[in-house]
Amino acid sequence: MELLTIGDMAARSGVAPSALRYYEREGLIRSTRTSGNQRRYERHELRRLAFIRIAQQVGVSLEEVRDALAALPENRTPTKADWARLSARWRRKLEERITLMERLRDQLTGCIGCGCLSLQRCNLINPKDRLAARGEGPQMLLNPPA
Amino acid sequence: MELLTIGDMAARSGVAPSALRYYEREGLIRSTRTSGNQRRYERHELRRLAFIRIAQQVGVSLEEVRDALAALPENRTPTKADWARLSARWRRKLEERITLMERLRDQLTGCIGCGCLSLQRCNLINPKDRLAARGEGPQMLLNPPA
């Protein structure tokens, strides 16, 4: 089996055929066609798909994913080095998000300690009342002091 | 200032007035009304709002948030203990998600090492080819071996 049908892709990636067509319309993956106009995928498209799914889990929009994938070569099969560059970039994104969530967790733990989640004391909230200068929302989380 | 207007709430929480009305329709927050039918919020509704925003960041749906908030008392102002119970539950959710993302990061790091993200070797992908028995998708991540 040289090229994969849309059904093969769906089975192997866990992404529905309708989603595969959607991703193609949106420029996230590519396919060739048979003489009878059916899609055929190169095996390495599965890698793109895996990447897309991972990004989704991390809460990244398809638009961002498309931009990221645009870094891969158009005219040749991506090499290990291509993927390595992409992965490195994403590891950083991922780490940022993990940091945010850890901060969230620690603050929430602190809140359990003080039993509050209160406006006066809890840095989970801490809006204009005390940090007006830094803008809206839970500033301690989004933009903590160094 | 005893009660807050919708504008005050928006300013202090960073949530738009339209979203506040929406949350109220959806049963996530509550307000009283003036004789002239304008919303007035008790200060502790800001706590609910903070909780909602935090949950959103973690990728939880409003429906889940509503269910969680339903654990708070209807007829009295929530106590520290009420919030503490809720927070403890959420810390667990948060921790699960952090664990998932750390796994993701570690796998991605491994992938940079091997330069692959490849079907044959990379456990970021690993679909039916090798783990058919466990279902679809990147099984090593969603459901890793003990």
Next chain:
DNA sequence: CTGCAACCTGAAGTTCACTTCAACTCAAGG
């Protein structure tokens, strides 16, 4: 007491990420 920014409502619109539908064509095993 007046002006006007802020508030009200219901309905419709928006974006994202898909799925579903109808009507049709293709490909491959018996």
Next chain:
DNA sequence: CCTTGAGTTGAAGTGAACTTCAGGTTGCAG
């Protein structure tokens, strides 16, 4: 060859989470 499961299309539908709009009301500073 023929059947039938898999694939094709464009258009419309879905659900979450809001925003925008039109047309009207309220509340407070001057």
